[in-house]
Every structure is written in C-alpha cells, then in structure tokens.
Amino acid sequence: HKVNIATMLSSIAVRSASRRLSSSCRFYHASPLLQEKLTVEGLAKKVNLEGENVLVRVDLNVPLSKDDDVTVTDDTRLRAIVPTTKFLLDHGANVILCSHFGRPKGEIIEKGKNGRLNPVVSHLERLLETKVKKVDDCMGPQVEEAASGLSKGEVLLLENTRFYAGETKNDAKLAAGLGKLADYFVMDAFGTAHRAHSSTAGVAEHMKLSAAGKLMEKELKYLKGAVDSPNRPMMAIVGGAKVSTKIPVIESLLDKCDTILLGGGMIFTFYKAQGYDIGASLVEDDMVDLAKELMEKAEAKGVKLILPSDVVVADKFANDANTAITTVDNISGDWMGLDIGPETIETFAKAIEESNTIVFNGPMGVFEMPNFATGTIEVAKMLAKATERGATTIVGGGDSVAAVNQAGLGDKVSHISTGGGASLELLEGKELPGVAALTEV
Numbered sequence: 001h002k003v004n005i006a007t008m009l010s011s012i013a014v015r016s017a018s019r020r021l022s023s024s025c026r027f028y029h030a031s032p033l034l035q036e037k038l039t040v041e042g043l044a045k046k047v048n049l050e051g052e053n054v055l056v057r058v059d060l061n062v063p064l065s066k067d068d069d070v071t072v073t074d075d076t077r078l079r080a081i082v083p084t085t086k087f088l089l090d091h092g093a094n095v096i097l098c099s100h101f102g103r104p105k106g107e108i109i110e111k112g113k114n115g116r117l118n119p120v121v122s123h124l125e126r127l128l129e130t131k132v133k134k135v136d137d138c139m140g141p142q143v144e145e146a147a148s149g150l151s152k153g154e155v156l157l158l159e160n161t162r163f164y165a166g167e168t169k170n171d172a173k174l175a176a177g178l179g180k181l182a183d184y185f186v187m188d189a190f191g192t193a194h195r196a197h198s199s200t201a202g203v204a205e206h207m208k209l210s211a212a213g214k215l216m217e218k219e220l221k222y223l224k225g226a227v228d229s230p231n232r233p234m235m236a237i238v239g240g241a242k243v244s245t246k247i248p249v250i251e252s253l254l255d256k257c258d259t260i261l262l263g264g265g266m267i268f269t270f271y272k273a274q275g276y277d278i279g280a281s282l283v284e285d286d287m288v289d290l291a292k293e294l295m296e297k298a299e300a301k302g303v304k305l306i307l308p309s310d311v312v313v314a315d316k317f318a319n320d321a322n323t324a325i326t327t328v329d330n331i332s333g334d335w336m337g338l339d340i341g342p343e344t345i346e347t348f349a350k351a352i353e354e355s356n357t358i359v360f361n362g363p364m365g366v367f368e369m370p371n372f373a374t375g376t377i378e379v380a381k382m383l384a385k386a387t388e389r390g391a392t393t394i395v396g397g398g399d400s401v402a403a404v405n406q407a408g409l410g411d412k413v414s415h416i417s418t419g420g421g422a423s424l425e426l427l428e429g430k431e432l433p434g435v436a437a438l439t440e441v
Contacts, residue, residue, distance in 0.1 A: 036440050036441065037211070037212050037435060037438040037439065037440060037441065038209060038210065038211040038212065038438060038439040038440070038441050039211055039212050039214075039217050040084055040087060040088070040186050040188075040211045040212065040213050040214060040217075041087075042211060042441060043184060043186070043209055043211040044087070044088075044091050046209065047184065047209065049088065049091040049092055049093040049184070050091065050092030050093070050152060051092060051093075051094070051151070051152045052092075052093050052094065052182075052183060052184060053093070053094045053096055053147055053150060053181060053182035053183065053184070054088050054093045054094065054095055054096065054182055054184045054185070054186055055096045055098055055178060055181055055182040055184070055185050055186070055203065055207070056081075056084060056085065056088070056095055056096065056097055056098065056185075056186045056188055056213065057098050057099070057185070057186070057187050057188060057189045057192075057199050057200055057203070057434075058077075058081040058084075058085075058097050058098065058099050058188050058189050058213075059077050059080070059081075059099060059188075059189040059190070059191040059192060059418060059419075060077060060078065060081070060097070060099035060101060060117060060120050060124075061077065061099065061100060061101055061102065061191065062074060062075060062076075062077050062078060062120065063113070064112065064113055064119060069111050069112040069113070069115075069119075070111075070119045071119070072119060072120065072123050074402065074405065075123060075127075076401060076405065076410070076416065076418065077191070077418055078120060078123055078124060078127055079127060080215050080418050081097070081188060081213075081215065082127050082128060083213075083214040083215065084186060084188045084213035084214045084215060085097070085128055085155070086128065087214065088186070089128075089130065089153050089155070092152050092153055093153070093184075094147075094150035094151070094152070094153065094154045094155075094156070095154075095155045095156070096147055096150075096155075096156045096157075096158065096181055096182055097124075097132075097155065097156065097157045097158065098138060098158045098161060098178065098199050099117065099158075099160070099161065099189065099199075100160060100161045100162040100167065100192065100197075100199070101113070101114065101115065101116075101117050101160040101162070102114030102115070102160075102162070103162065104160060104162050104163055105162070105165060106162070106163065106164060106165025106166075107163070108163050109163075114162075115160070116136070116159060116160060117134065117157060117158075117159060117160055118134065120157075121134055121157060124155075124157070128155060130153075130154075130155055131154075131155070132155045132156075132157050133146065133154065133155065133156045133157065134156070134157040134158075134159075135156065135157070135158060135159060136159050137158070137159050137163075138158040138159050138160070138161050138163070138164070138174075138177070138178065138199075139164075139174060139177025139178055139180070139181075140177065143158065143177075143181065144180055144181060147180075147181040147182070158178075158181075161174070161178075161197075161198070161199045164198075166198060167197050167198050167199060168195070168197055169197075169198075170196045170197055170198050170201060170202045171198050171202070172198075172202065174198040174199070174202070175198040175199075175202030175203045175205065175206060176206055178198065178199055178203045178206070179203055179205070179206020179207060180206075182207070183207060183208045183209075184207055184208060184209050184210070184211070185203055185204055185207040185209070185210040185211070186210070186211050186212070186213045187200065187204075187210065187211070187212055187213060187216055187434050187435070187437070187438060188212075188213025188214070188215045188216050189216075189434065190215055190216050190219040190220075190417070190418050190419045190422050190434075191418045191419035191420070191421075191422055192419070192422070192434065193216065193419065193422045193432040193433070193434030193435055194419070194421050194422040194425040194426075194430070194432045194433065194434070195433065195434070196433035196434075200433065200434040200437070201433040201434055201436070201437040202437075204437035204438065204439075205437075209439050210437060210438045210439045211438060211439060212435070212438055215418065216434075216435070218415070219415075219417055219418070219419065219422075219423075219426075220426075220435070222392075222394050222414065222415040222417070223394065223396070223415075223417065223423060223426045223427065224426060226357055226359075226392050226394060227256055227357075227359070227426075227427060230256070230356070230357035230392070231356040231357050231391075231392060232258060232356060232357065233258040233259065233354060233355045233356060233357075234256060234257050234258055234259075234355065234356070234357040234358075234359075235257060235258065235259040235260070235261065235351065235352065235355035235357070235358045235359070236249075236250075236253045236256075236257050236259075236260045236261070236358075236359045236360075236361070236427075237260075237261045237263070237348075237352075237358065237359070237360045237361070237362075237379060238250060238253070238260060238261070238262055238263075238264075238266075238361055238362055239262070239263040239264030239266070239361070239362030239363045239364050239365075239376070239399075239400070240264045240265065240266055240361075240362030240363065240399075241264060241265035241266065241282060242265065242266055242282075242284060243266040243269045243270075243284055243287045243290070243291055244284055244287055246266060246361075246362065246424070247287070247290060247294070248424075248428045249361070249424045249427050249428050250294055251294065251297070251428075252427060252428040252429055253359075253427065254294070254297055254298055254301055254303050255301070257303055258303065258304065258355070259303065259304040259306065259351055259354075259355060260298065260303060260304070260305050260306070261306050261348050261351060261352075262305065262306065262307050262308070263308060263340050263344075263362070263363070263364035263365070263375060263376075263379075264362050264363055264364055264365065265281070265282040265337075265366075266284075267307055267308055267311075267328075267337070268281040268282055268283050268337060269283050269284050269287050269288055269291045270291045270294075270295065270307055271307070271328055271331075272285075272288050272291075273288045273289070273291040273292040273295065274292075274295075276328060276329055276331070277331060277332050278331055278337070279313070279331040279332050279333055279334065279335040279336055279337075280333070280334045280335060280336040281313075281331060281335075281336045281337045282336070304351070306347065306348070306351060307328070308328060308340045308341065308344035308347075309327060309328060309341070309343050309344050309347060310325055310326060310327050310328065310340070310341030310342065310343040310344055311325070311326065311328060311331070311337035311338075311339065311340060311341050311344070312324075312325055312337070312338055312339040312340070312341055312365065312372060312374075312375075313325070313326055313331060313335040313336060313337050313338070314335070314336055314338050314372070315334060315335060315336075316334075316336075317336065317338070317366075318369070319369040319370060319371050319372070320371075321338075321371075323338075323371065325341045325342065326341075338365050338366045338369070338372040339364060339365025339366065339371075339372040339373070339374060339375045339376075340364045340365060340375035341375075344375070345374075345375060345378045345379075348378075348379060348382065349378075349382050352379075352382045352383070352385075352386055353386070355386070355391065356390075356391045356392065357391065357392045357394075358383060358386055358391055358392070358393045358394070359394045359396065359427065360379065360380075360383055360393070360394070360395045360396070360400050360404075361395075361396045361400055361420070361423060361424065361427075362399065362400060363375075363376040363399040363400060363403060364376045364378075364379055367399045367402070367403055368399075373403070373406075376399070376400070376403040377403055377406070377407050379403075380395075380400075380403045380404045380407045380409050381407060381409065383395065383404070383409070383412075383413050384404075384407075384409040384412035384413060387412055387413050387414055388412070391414075392414045392415075393413040393414045393415070394413070394414060394415045394417060395413050395415070395416045395417060396416075396417035396419065396420060396423030396424070401416050401417070401418075404416060422434075
C-alpha cells in the first residue's frame with residue numbers, strides 16, 4: 001500500500017526557533033595543527049607578496065548539470081576559495097589556481113565531470129570580481145610562460161591536474177613542474193588534504209614557503225578544535241550506505257562522543273548483527289561481526305549508540321516505488337529500507353536537543369531520491385535549530401552538505417566542511433598529508 005510519508009511527517013516537522021545566538025559567542029581552542037603550520041596571514045607578514053606568484057591548491061571539483069555537462073549546480077566549493085584568493089590579491093600577489101576535476105585517470109577529456117575546468121571560469125570571475133585567465137595544461141613551457149607573464153594582482157587557472165596519471169601517485173615530475181610556477185604555495189583544498197598527491201603535498205618541496213589557506217584554517221579550527229575540546233554533550237550523526245567506509249570514524253568517535261546516531265544503508269548491517277530479518281535491504285555480510293563489536297564497545301564506554309526504530313521501506317530501489325513505514329523488526333521479503341521513519345525522526349530530534357556539539361556526516365536515506373530524502377532533510381533542520389540555541393554544528397560529507405543546502409540552511413549551521421574523506425580522517429585523528437607538507441612555524 002502507498003503511504004504519504006510527507007503527511008505523516010508534517011506533524012513532527014521542526015519549528016524555527018525564535019532566537020539566534022551570535023556565532024561570536026562560541027569559543028574554540030586553537031588546534032595544535034594550526035599552531036604548528038604557517039597560515040596565509042603569516043605568509044603575508046613574512047614576505048612582501050606584491051607581484052609574487054603564489055600557487056594556490058583549491059578544490060574546484062563541483063557538480064555539473066546532467067542536462068548540459070557545463071552548468072555548475074552547487075557552487076559551495078567555488079565560494080569557499082574566495083577569502084584566500086581575495087586576501088592574496090589584496091596583497092598584490094598573482095594567484096595561480098590549481099585543482100583536480102573529477103577522475104579522468106590520466107586521460108584528457110574535453111567536457112563533463114572529468115573534463116577540462118572551463119565550466120568554472122565565468123563563475124569564478126563573478127565571485128572574485130576579476131578576470132580569470134586559463135591555460136590548457138598545468139605544467140610545461142607554455143604554462144611557465146603564462147605564469148611568468150603575470151603582473152600584479154592577476155589570476156591564472158591551471159588545467160585539471162588529474163589529466164596526469166601521476167598526480168594521484170605524488171609524481172615527482174609533476175610536483176616539480178608545478179613548483180616552477182611560483183615561489184610560494186598555499187594549500188586551501190581541504191577536500192583533498194587527506195591525499196598525498198603531487199599538487200597537495202609533493203609540490204610543497206619545491207617552494208620557499210607553504211602555508212594553510214583561510215578555508216584550510218577554518219576546517220582545522222572547527223573539526224580539530226571542536227572535536228578535541230567540544231562543548232559537551234557531543235554527538236555524531238553518521239549515515240551513508242556502507243559501514244565499511246565509516247568504521248574507523250565510528251570507532252574514533254566512541255572515544256569522543258556522548259551520543260552517536262546512525263542512519264543510512266549501513267543500519268541494516270547492525271540490524272543483521274542483532275538477528276533481525278532485513279528483507280532486501282543493503283547489507284555488508286562481512287561487516288556484521290564488526291557491527292556487533294561496535295555496539296558492544298559503545299555499551300562498554302557508556303556511549304549512547306542510537307539506531308532507528310522505524311524505517312521507510314520500498315518494494316524496489318526507485319523513487320516511484322510502493323512504500324510503507326514499519327518497525328525495524330518487521331522487514332521481510334523483497335522490501336528494502338531506504339530512509340529513517342517518523343518515530344526515529346522524533347527520537348533523533350530529542351537527542352539532538354540535548355547536545356551542544358554535533359557532527360553530521362552521511363545521509364539518513366537514499367537522499368538522491370526525493371521520496372527517501374525526508375530523514376536527511378529533517379536532520380538538517382534539526383541542526384539549524386540546534387545552532388540557533390548556541391550549539392556548534394559541523395556538516396561534512398557531500399550528501400550531508402547537499403541536504404543542508406537543499407533545505408536552504410547552509411548559513412544556519414556553524415560550519416559546512418568541504419571535505420568528506422578529509423573530514424572523516426581528521427575525526428579519526430589521522431595526520432593529513434596536505435597539512436603535514438606545510439611550513440612549520
């Protein structure tokens with residue numbers, strides 16, 4: 001039978017809070033990583049940047065419209081590079097922007113998500129309010145000529161770094177080629193900071209000084225600062241399809257959090273560990289024992305690990321599927337769980353209301369299908385409400401960010417992280433190669 005989920009959920013929709021607490025009232029301890037590494041402000045104090053070339057590794061890996069393969073559909077990452085770029089331009093530097101785009105795997109692809117960076121040029125020009133020159137390579141004589149020909153305060157965009165297969169292997173030749181374009185390097189691509197690539201780590205060896213950009217600084221401040229010294233109680237909301245990709249971060253968060261809410265396809269591996277029938281829902285059979293261990297560890301540490309009590313099930317993996325709402329102990333046959341249910345949304349809302357630091361990573365359901373996006377959108381609304389009362393709310397992971405933006409709440413949370421994998425690895429306590437490579441102070 002067909003159930004109108006929207007109607008059922010309307011009664012528990014999150015109301016807008018009447019009061020907004022200024023973000024200036026929130027305090028953070030500086031991350032140790034920030035205390036050790038040169039920042040872009042520090043670079044400007046050390047060096048007169050007027051007329052100097054500065055290579056800035058940014059993350060321009062934005063989604064394009066499937067209709068034309070040209071139109072940028074979410075400019076979050078483009079807007080994120082503006083503070084650092086404008087800061088350098090204001091100091092008279094020439095900014096050479098460097099980024100990957102999709103996964104061309106060493107092939108030169110003319111158009112689309114793995115292609116040339118042409119689609120971002122006009123968008124960047126509007127955001128930066130200046131002309132952006134673009135070259136069709138990221139190293140070699142022509143690129144060096146374009147870089148050396150820059151005068152004070154110009155912007156040059158290099159071509160997709162992953163047109164070189166060596167980029168993702170930290171190829172020394174590519175790193176050296178990039179190094180010939182400038183004397184100074186600024187790392188502002190937090191989304192790729194967890195990768196030791198030629199343009200994120202190797203290039204720093206060829207620079208006089210390498211610094212963290214403003215975006216990188218902000219990411220480290222929130223993710224490291226808030227997690228290392230959180231305003232308790234601290235909560236993590238972890239979703240996504242697979243347990244296997246989230247196990248290290250869940251294990252790490254068990255040492256940091258008071259409460260962890262789980263959603264997304266991964267929950268069915270936990271239900272299987274509890275002996276429930278999960279019907280045709282997604283499961284990772286080789287992770288069932290590990291899921292059981294995680295639940296036992298949470299109990300031993302006194303961490304509330306909250307799994308959904310009800311789910312939205314469908315008779316096929318499609319937006320137009322027949323749907324129903326059921327408790328998690330009543331899934332069977334060909335039915336598959338594709339979103340959290342209304343009872344769970346109420347439970348999560350109460351838990352979120354009790355937390356003062358909240359990290360949200362991964363969707364609660366099959367977010368790309370509108371009929372199964374409700375759980376993720378409702379959680380996004382809850383975070384906005386929590387931020388209004390003064391909680392620190394950090395959103396990381398592509399789908400989580402998309403959900404918050406889709407709900408029009410991008411400016412209603414404390415921090416939206418531009419890096420999914422990098423956010424996770426930082427939360428796990430790992431050192432990020434793109435940070436390790438920067439100049440120490």
